[in-house]
Amino acid sequence: MKRLLSGNEAVARGAWEAGAVVGSAYPGTPSTEIMETFALFPGVYAEWATNEKVALDVVVGAAYAGRRAFTAMKHVGLNVAADALFYVSMTGIEAGLVIVSADDPSMHSSQNEQDNRQYARFARIPCLDPSDSQEAYDFMITAFTLSEQFDTPVMLRMTTRVCHTSSPVEVSEERMTVSTERKYPRNPGKYIMVPANARRHHAWIEDRMIKISRFSETFSGNRVEMRSAHLGIITGGIAYQYAREVFPEASILKLGMVYPLPVEMIRNFANSVEKLIVLEELDPFIEEQVRLMGVEVFGSRPTEYPANKSIFPVVGELDPFVVFHSAVAAGLLPRSQGDEVRWKEEKREIRFVDIPDRPPVLCPGCPHRGAFYVLHKLGLPVNGDIGCYTLGMTSPLNAMDTCGCMGASVGVAHGAAVAGDAERHVAVMGDSTFFHTGMPALLNVAYNQSDVLTIIMDNRVTGMTGHQDNPGTGKTLQGKETVAVEIEPIVQAMGITRVKTVKGYDVKEIERTIKGWLKMKGPAVLITREECALLPSARKRWIPLRVIPGLCNGCTLCFRVGCPAISQSPEMDPVHQRPLAQIDPLLCTGCEICAQICPRNAILLRSQVEMETSGDEYAPH
Amino acid sequence: MPPINWNTFSGELSFLFVGVGGQGIILASDILAGVGLKLGLDVKKAEIHGMSQRGGSVLSQVRWGAKVFSPIIGKGGGDFMIAFEKLEALRFCDYLKKDARVLLNDGAILPIPVIQGEASYPTNTQIVEALSSITRNVVWVNGTRLAEQLGNPRLTNVILLGALAQWLGLPDEVVLEAITERVPETYLAQNREAYFLGNHLPISQM
Numbered sequence: 001m002k003r004l005l006s007g008n009e010a011v012a013r014g015a016w017e018a019g020a021v022v023g024s025a026y027p028g029t030p031s032t033e034i035m036e037t038f039a040l041f042p043g044v045y046a047e048w049a050t051n052e053k054v055a056l057d058v059v060v061g062a063a064y065a066g067r068r069a070f071t072a073m074k075h076v077g078l079n080v081a082a083d084a085l086f087y088v089s090m091t092g093i094e095a096g097l098v099i100v101s102a103d104d105p106s107m108h109s110s111q112n113e114q115d116n117r118q119y120a121r122f123a124r125i126p127c128l129d130p131s132d133s134q135e136a137y138d139f140m141i142t143a144f145t146l147s148e149q150f151d152t153p154v155m156l157r158m159t160t161r162v163c164h165t166s167s168p169v170e171v172s173e174e175r176m177t178v179s180t181e182r183k184y185p186r187n188p189g190k191y192i193m194v195p196a197n198a199r200r201h202h203a204w205i206e207d208r209m210i211k212i213s214r215f216s217e218t219f220s221g222n223r224v225e226m227r228s229a230h231l232g233i234i235t236g237g238i239a240y241q242y243a244r245e246v247f248p249e250a251s252i253l254k255l256g257m258v259y260p261l262p263v264e265m266i267r268n269f270a271n272s273v274e275k276l277i278v279l280e281e282l283d284p285f286i287e288e289q290v291r292l293m294g295v296e297v298f299g300s301r302p303t304e305y306p307a308n309k310s311i312f313p314v315v316g317e318l319d320p321f322v323v324f325h326s327a328v329a330a331g332l333l334p335r336s337q338g339d340e341v342r343w344k345e346e347k348r349e350i351r352f353v354d355i356p357d358r359p360p361v362l363c364p365g366c367p368h369r370g371a372f373y374v375l376h377k378l379g380l381p382v383n384g385d386i387g388c389y390t391l392g393m394t395s396p397l398n399a400m401d402t403c404g405c406m407g408a409s410v411g412v413a414h415g416a417a418v419a420g421d422a423e424r425h426v427a428v429m430g431d432s433t434f435f436h437t438g439m440p441a442l443l444n445v446a447y448n449q450s451d452v453l454t455i456i457m458d459n460r461v462t463g464m465t466g467h468q469d470n471p472g473t474g475k476t477l478q479g480k481e482t483v484a485v486e487i488e489p490i491v492q493a494m495g496i497t498r499v500k501t502v503k504g505y506d507v508k509e510i511e512r513t514i515k516g517w518l519k520m521k522g523p524a525v526l527i528t529r530e531e532c533a534l535l536p537s538a539r540k541r542w543i544p545l546r547v548i549p550g551l552c553n554g555c556t557l558c559f560r561v562g563c564p565a566i567s568q569s570p571e572m573d574p575v576h577q578r579p580l581a582q583i584d585p586l587l588c589t590g591c592e593i594c595a596q597i598c599p600r601n602a603i604l605l606r607s608q609v610e611m612e613t614s615g616d617e618y619a620p621h
Numbered sequence: 622m623p624p625i626n627w628n629t630f631s632g633e634l635s636f637l638f639v640g641v642g643g644q645g646i647i648l649a650s651d652i653l654a655g656v657g658l659k660l661g662l663d664v665k666k667a668e669i670h671g672m673s674q675r676g677g678s679v680l681s682q683v684r685w686g687a688k689v690f691s692p693i694i695g696k697g698g699g700d701f702m703i704a705f706e707k708l709e710a711l712r713f714c715d716y717l718k719k720d721a722r723v724l725l726n727d728g729a730i731l732p733i734p735v736i737q738g739e740a741s742y743p744t745n746t747q748i749v750e751a752l753s754s755i756t757r758n759v760v761w762v763n764g765t766r767l768a769e770q771l772g773n774p775r776l777t778n779v780i781l782l783g784a785l786a787q788w789l790g791l792p793d794e795v796v797l798e799a800i801t802e803r804v805p806e807t808y809l810a811q812n813r814e815a816y817f818l819g820n821h822l823p824i825s826q827m
Binding site: 002109132158164165167168212217227238241242243245318320321322324353354355357358359360361363394395396442559562564566568569579586614 | 641651658663664665666667668669676678679689690691693694696697698708709711712717720730731732733734735736737738739740741743747748750751768774814815
């Protein structure tokens with residue numbers, strides 16, 4: 001039966017049917033739903049690990065123990081897990097091991113753009129690159145087979161577009177038999193990577209890649225679609241779809257395995273067409289190797305920086321429009337063909353009006369807002385981190401100076417402090433980031449005693465990726481009750497004595513604490529704790545606040561908290577002729593941050609709204 | 622546009638769902654993808670999760686056809702736009718073909734620059750005027766207000782789907798089946814009501 005599945009759902013389904021019994025991951029867009037979906041299947045163990053490196057070690061452990069296992073992570077997750085990737089490539093495995101790497105071309109939700117096919121070549125492992133949900137499902141199953149056939153971890157490389165596109169998938173509904181009988185396979189010569197063993201293994205994995213390269217010549221995922229011999233396109237992954245869309249007449253060599261490449265197949269294909277191009281997203285990964293084979297590829301490479309591609313952009317996500325216009329610019333396609341108007345670049349005068357930007361913002365009721373309001377007010381340099389709270393950078397809060405990768409905040413702030421920056425640096429990260437890579441960085445601050453003020457914004461959940469559990473929440477991925485790890489004792493155990501926990505909505509106490517600590521030397525950690533306002537338990541407490549028109553004089557101070565629920569009303573203050581504030585009752589959660597800031601007590605507090613609705617009179621506070 | 626015979630349809634249609642995170646856009650596009658599959662067509666539905674959910678612009682794309690390759694439409698490739706938020710219709714109108722059809726929900730969610738007083742929100746007249754260089758096939762639906770009248774603003778998406786189904790002449794039973802597959806049972810009656818409300822709207826331009 002055909003089901004409409006997203007690429008992520010298809011990967012999870014494929015893993016289950018292939019008999020994978022262990023899955024471990026850290027959430028990260030666009031990969032998150034893979035492990036969330038896998039966790040729902042019967043007879044599997046699936047977990048959120050503290051970070052991607054831990055997750056990969058976990059599934060390596062399962063595969064060493066003779067059980068099929070996999071991990072899934074966003075592209076930058078593999079940077080964290082790279083150390084583990086390289087040793088497991090060297091050792092090989094006992095049962096199938098698959099590493100799903102979800103790249104994010106155009107950085108819809110990422111800090112950098114990278115092409116993780118490069119990791120497959122770097123670590124000497126095969127890489128499968130599906131172009132739709134059906135292939136994501138099929139290739140996931142194939143990946144486990146290949147892994148065992150060639151004694152290697154296999155990368156299944158996804159991209160945002162494949163992860164988050166739904167298309168019909170034919171699934172088998174049956175699961176392969178899962179072995180449970182085996183004793184732990186002891187083989188220290190294979191699994192202990194001391195230099196003597198590792199030297200032997202390096203030669204072995206180079207030989208392994210030659211074997212897989214030979215296999216790829218007959219691999220069913222690599223296929224030639226002969227149409228017109230005028231133009232031949234080598235392509236793989238999502239770019240295959242754009243090739244079919246934009247070049248319906250062209251012959252195509254569709255590579256399901258993008259590393260290692262089938263050399264003979266490529267040569268034969270090149271010989272069967274008049275003109276050969278390579279269509280791939282991001283790096284010229286295939287193109288470079290094809291050129292290295294001595295095969296002629298149409299289009300001259302830019303001489304200033306030969307690592308660039310000749311026809312299609314190296315930056316950003318492709319789409320039919322981009323592919324079409326790149327092809328036109330290279331002289332491969334005419335600008336217009338008869339009545340064909342698709343992707344035609346028309347001069348469109350639609351700008352009769354300015355279209356205001358709609359940048360992502362901290363949600364109404366976001367518990368991070370209070371601390372960022374204070375940081376903005378105090379004007380301190382803030383080193384940020386990866387999570388919802390990165391949005392503390394947005395106007396009008398503008399309370400962030402740097403943000404690089406998971407856990408970077410504390411190290412970067414420490415670096416500025418030890419370099420002698422006279423201003424007190426504040427490092428900001430969330431609870432999940434603290435558990436991910438924040439802990440070693442904070443330990444470094446404690447050990448080396450720098451004057452970094454760290455704020456851990458604990459909203460009791462992994463927020464940005466869509467409310468995943470983490471070690472602090474008391475629940476596992478599969479919904480089991482577990483220990484809710486406390487942050488304070490961890491920080492104290494590091495030897496940091498200045499530790500305080502404040503409610504996230506308590507703007508005044510946050511300000512008082514930070515101001516007090518600015519006068520003192522040494523590390524300090526402020527934990528601002530408040531549930532994410534979008535959690536079901538928090539939603540139950542929503543009470544929309546209201547502006548008292550007689551008291552508001554349009555001073556605009558409440559607009560500076562950057563809450564989407566507060567806006568300028570059409571009504572004007574009679575004295576100053578300034579627009580009064582209004583609160584959208586559909587958006588407001590009643591966090592009271594604006595009410596605390598209002599100098600004229602013109603915003604009703606929750607208790608006053610409740611009193612009002614119960615019929616009692618209220619008095620301005 | 623002449624009515625489409627869905628039993629024999631073998632062409633291609635590309636839909637853009639635009640709006641702001643939290644408006645139920647993903648569910649609406651899921652349902653429309655399901656409808657395509659039930660009509661015996663190949664279907665792809667593409668969306669972006671993550672950062673764009675946090676009050677940012679949301680774009681979900683559904684493509685129907687005998688065989689669909691690219692999941693994304695690309696500029697100048699869209700046949701239909703279902704705009705949950707008026708400003709977002711303008712933001713993504715480059716993705717429409719000339720004379721494409723636009724279903725415009727008369728609802729505004731003010732972006733921060735507007736709230737801050739740094740930018741102004743266009744009027745309905747300005748929006749239609751701006752769209753007119755691409756298409757005049759614009760139909761307004763008061764989805765948000767109608768949903769509030771039904772007692773649940775979250776029904777806006779299914780009201781808009783109802784209006785779209787009317788515009789396309791889709792068989793009710795197919796759309797309702799797709800809704801049933803994706804909506805929790807407790808909300809089913811509400812959603813049916815919302816669908817028919819949108820489906821029976823007197824819209825002269827249709």
